[in-house]
Amino acid sequence: PLDGQVLLLQIRLLGEIGAEPEQDGRTRIALTDADKEGRDQLLRWMEALELDIRIDRIGNIFGTLRAEGDQQAPLMIGSHIDSVANAGALDGCYGVLAGLAVVRAFREAGVLPSRPITVAAFTNEEGVRYQPDMMGSLVHAGGLDVDLALNTPGTDGTRLGDELARIGYAGDLEPGSLVPHEYLELHIEQGPILEAEGVQIGVVENLQGISWQQVTVKGSANHAGTTPMHLRHDAASVAATAITHLRAIAVDGTLATVGCLRLEPNLINVIPRKAVFTVDLRDPDETRLQAAEKRLADILAHLAETEGIEIHSEQLVRFEPVVFDSDLASAIAASASRLGLSHRYMTSGAGHDAQMIARIAPAAMIFVPSQGGVSHNPREHTSDELLLAGADVLLDVVRQRLAR
Amino acid sequence: PLDGQVLLLQIRLLGEIGAEPEQDGRTRIALTDADKEGRDQLLRWMEALELDIRIDRIGNIFGTLRAEGDQQAPLMIGSHIDSVANAGALDGCYGVLAGLAVVRAFREAGVLPSRPITVAAFTNEEGVRYQPDMMGSLVHAGGLDVDLALNTPGTDGTRLGDELARIGYAGDLEPGSLVPHEYLELHIEQGPILEAEGVQIGVVENLQGISWQQVTVKGSANHAGTTPMHLRHDAASVAATAITHLRAIAVDGTLATVGCLRLEPNLINVIPRKAVFTVDLRDPDETRLQAAEKRLADILAHLAETEGIEIHSEQLVRFEPVVFDSDLASAIAASASRLGLSHRYMTSGAGHDAQMIARIAPAAMIFVPSQGGVSHNPREHTSDELLLAGADVLLDVVRQRLAR
Numbered sequence: 141p142l143d144g145q146v147l148l149l150q151i152r153l154l155g156e157i158g159a160e161p162e163q164d165g166r167t168r169i170a171l172t173d174a175d176k177e178g179r180d181q182l183l184r185w186m187e188a189l190e191l192d193i194r195i196d197r198i199g200n201i202f203g204t205l206r207a208e209g210d211q212q213a214p215l216m217i218g219s220h221i222d223s224v225a226n227a228g229a230l231d232g233c234y235g236v237l238a239g240l241a242v243v244r245a246f247r248e249a250g251v252l253p254s255r256p257i258t259v260a261a262f263t264n265e266e267g268v269r270y271q272p273d274m275m276g277s278l279v280h281a282g283g284l285d286v287d288l289a290l291n292t293p294g295t296d297g298t299r300l301g302d303e304l305a306r307i308g309y310a311g312d313l314e315p316g317s318l319v320p321h322e323y324l325e326l327h328i329e330q331g332p333i334l335e336a337e338g339v340q341i342g343v344v345e346n347l348q349g350i351s352w353q354q355v356t357v358k359g360s361a362n363h364a365g366t367t368p369m370h371l372r373h374d375a376a377s378v379a380a381t382a383i384t385h386l387r388a389i390a391v392d393g394t395l396a397t398v399g400c401l402r403l404e405p406n407l408i409n410v411i412p413r414k415a416v417f418t419v420d421l422r423d424p425d426e427t428r429l430q431a432a433e434k435r436l437a438d439i440l441a442h443l444a445e446t447e448g449i450e451i452h453s454e455q456l457v458r459f460e461p462v463v464f465d466s467d468l469a470s471a472i473a474a475s476a477s478r479l480g481l482s483h484r485y486m487t488s489g490a491g492h493d494a495q496m497i498a499r500i501a502p503a504a505m506i507f508v509p510s511q512g513g514v515s516h517n518p519r520e521h522t523s524d525e526l527l528l529a530g531a532d533v534l535l536d537v538v539r540q541r542l543a544r
Numbered sequence: 545p546l547d548g549q550v551l552l553l554q555i556r557l558l559g560e561i562g563a564e565p566e567q568d569g570r571t572r573i574a575l576t577d578a579d580k581e582g583r584d585q586l587l588r589w590m591e592a593l594e595l596d597i598r599i600d601r602i603g604n605i606f607g608t609l610r611a612e613g614d615q616q617a618p619l620m621i622g623s624h625i626d627s628v629a630n631a632g633a634l635d636g637c638y639g640v641l642a643g644l645a646v647v648r649a650f651r652e653a654g655v656l657p658s659r660p661i662t663v664a665a666f667t668n669e670e671g672v673r674y675q676p677d678m679m680g681s682l683v684h685a686g687g688l689d690v691d692l693a694l695n696t697p698g699t700d701g702t703r704l705g706d707e708l709a710r711i712g713y714a715g716d717l718e719p720g721s722l723v724p725h726e727y728l729e730l731h732i733e734q735g736p737i738l739e740a741e742g743v744q745i746g747v748v749e750n751l752q753g754i755s756w757q758q759v760t761v762k763g764s765a766n767h768a769g770t771t772p773m774h775l776r777h778d779a780a781s782v783a784a785t786a787i788t789h790l791r792a793i794a795v796d797g798t799l800a801t802v803g804c805l806r807l808e809p810n811l812i813n814v815i816p817r818k819a820v821f822t823v824d825l826r827d828p829d830e831t832r833l834q835a836a837e838k839r840l841a842d843i844l845a846h847l848a849e850t851e852g853i854e855i856h857s858e859q860l861v862r863f864e865p866v867v868f869d870s871d872l873a874s875a876i877a878a879s880a881s882r883l884g885l886s887h888r889y890m891t892s893g894a895g896h897d898a899q900m901i902a903r904i905a906p907a908a909m910i911f912v913p914s915q916g917g918v919s920h921n922p923r924e925h926t927s928d929e930l931l932l933a934g935a936d937v938l939l940d941v942v943r944q945r946l947a948r
């Protein structure tokens with residue numbers, strides 16, 4: 141059985157890296173000093189398990205437990221350890237550390253698996269500093285050229301490759317060298333469904349499409365006290381109208397979020413000359429996602445015309461919905477049943493590394509409930525009992541897959 | 545007659561201090577290094593005119609040309625040399641440097657005036673870093689305690705008094721020591737009216753009320769991909785709705801502007817937990833201004849209730865409308881007529897130091913047209929001819945007042 145105490149302790153310890161005591165959360169954004177500290181900790185734990193550690197050119201970390209036989213493609217268990225700002229301790233870390241717990245179970249039983257088990261921590265899953273999100277797994281899956289990825293500019297003016305080298309995680313493994321036989325990812329749901337239904341395990345059979353855009357509204361700066369309302373080209377006012385209209389797009393299962401907004405010159409008595417905001421659109425249905433994108437474009441075009449103002453939109457990220465491997469999903473459901481855990485099939489609202497690896501290998505995900513449906517927030521929480529239930533399912537699925 | 549070439553040259557030279565060649569504007573925000581440089585330049589010009597220079601505890605600069613007789617209250621000509629970000633070269637500087645041009649005309653004519661003429665440059669008129677705006681003149685007029693003012697926190701976390709001392713302009717004159725007999729301020733209109741009507745000189749008889757508030761919307765951070773729309777407490781979405789409603793407040797002569805807006809955590813895939821924005825409301829009519837404030841409060845209260853979200857508003861600045869001295873305004877109109885310049889009576893949309901000095905002395909203002917009504921923008925412009933026309937009116941009014 142899985143050693144739950146070590147897993148829970150490691151989650152707590154990793155969660156202390158980048159901690160902000162005043163805010164009660166932690167900020168371990170990709171390729172910052174805090175991310176480096178988290179990576180260093182992860183490597184020490186991998187070394188203690190005597191894993192064969194390899195780091196690729198985009199900074200993905202792979203720790204492999206050798207198999208008894210000869211060279212075979214590994215069963216991979218992955219997720220990420222980077223975070224958003226003021227994050228909880230579970231998003232990503234839970235899946236990586238549960239992977240270590242699975243390996244530890246094999247080590248402690250004194251048996252070598254019938255095929256290698258690789259625990260992967262992918263670079264920059266959150267995508268808050270460098271876009272796109274799920275970047276490390278996307279590069280690994282061949283969906284993004286590694287040199288292009290290394291050249292990504294950050295929201296803070298840095299270049300991804302420079303920051304990766306700076307923190308010492310620019311490895312030499314060519315991305316994509318380690319193609320898994322199958323891929324499993326254990327994650328907190330980050331949404332309210334499992335808790336609301338009182339279900340213990342989510343069997344993730346698909347994942348919604350993600351469209352990220354950056355919208356720039358170009359008005360004209362002028363004096364707030366002297367410019368008649370009808371002569372204004374107020375970028376903030378037009379941006380606010382656009383954002384208000386977004387509510388009408390977010391219907392029938394489409395989600396729409398404006399997470400970032402910035403005004404220029406951002407002074408109290410100056411009509412803003414510029415507003416820049418991001419739009420995150422999601423839908424499990426590609427046709428509906430395209431319709432939402434179309435409606436957004438129409439709203440922006442209409443506003444540009446009626447307000448006599450320049451608006452343009454740049455696509456930052458676009459991922460189509462993903463359907464996971466049904467055989468692997470069934471195996472997860474079977475393991476949950478065997479362990480006496482209630483479960484349901486479900487859609488992932490969040491993007492995950494599994495969606496990228498699904499391009500090159502059969503992949504599926506296991507979810508555990510998120511208390512209050514809260515994530516990307518220091519109050520993100522799942523009970524120890526449910527965290528261990530999820531890890532038990534993961535271990536059981538791994539055992540079943542390796543026993544075949 | 546007034547030496548126009550020196551005035552135009554000084555406007556250009558002062559406008560080069562804090563210049564940003566890429567943006568084609570200048571940023572000389574109160575009590576920054578650029579403000580210090582501008583002040584140093586102004587002092588050198590005052591010294592060249594052998595003015596008696598005094599600096600008070602809030603950093604207001606007074607340069608006085610002695611009168612022929614004994615001690616009398618001065619005729620004061622004032623404005624400011626601090627700027628917003630990416631500003632034009634005229635806002636404020638024009639009035640101060642025209643004051644020097646008036647003094648220079650007396651110097652060059654070799655006559656001492658019948659009463660002292662004091663040229664004043666007031667600290668922090670723009671109020672973009674430290675609120676309230678018109679701070680130096682407000683302190684001078686006894687409307688704000690100097691020690692309170694020195695304790696003002698900046699938008700950048702600094703303390704006004706520290707920055708004033710740092711740039712070496714914390715004088716020892718007790719504010720309010722120099723009460724003027726009368727006060728005149730020459731300024732660009734910063735709005736479109738004079739140009740639209742083809743009028744050369746604005747005789748400013750009143751100035752609208754100004755209400756600045758900072759609104760904070762407190763939502764709850766959550767994941768953009770997993771949180772159903774109906775379970776969100778999205779601070780950005782609520783702020784956008786509030787800003788959109790502001791258009792309905794800005795009717796019948798009321799102006800409403802949102803110049804600053806900031807989200808937290810401001811990440812692309814996180815529903816914002818907080819939005820902070822400023823509202824600038826103006827109206828020449830106090831009753832209407834109060835009605836607008838009431839409507840804003842109602843909108844915010846209604847949104848807080850319907851969205852189940854906490855919203856609060858903090859008053860940053862509140863100045864009632866000001867009526868200028870009618871006798872002084874008539875004198876301006878008479879001078880414009882005498883010089884063959886077209887003129888009209890008008891209301892100032894912008895706040896000005898004159899509105900504060902009006903509390904302690906008869907005050908009025910002279911406006912010249914702003915090309916395209918543009919200000920707080922590097923494209924702020926007035927032709928040399930009109931700049932000189934305004935200065936000629938100022939000199940003529942000063943001569944008339946001193947001749948009485």
Ligand SMILES: NC(=O)NCCC(=O)O
Nearest residue numbers: 265266273490491769813
């Ligand atoms: N799981 C997770 O929070 N991923 C970040 C990418 C996204 O879904 O926005």
Ligand SMILES: NC(=O)NCCC(=O)O
Nearest residue numbers: 365409669670677894895
């Ligand atoms: N004249 C001027 O721009 N003053 C700044 C204060 C304001 O009106 O916002």
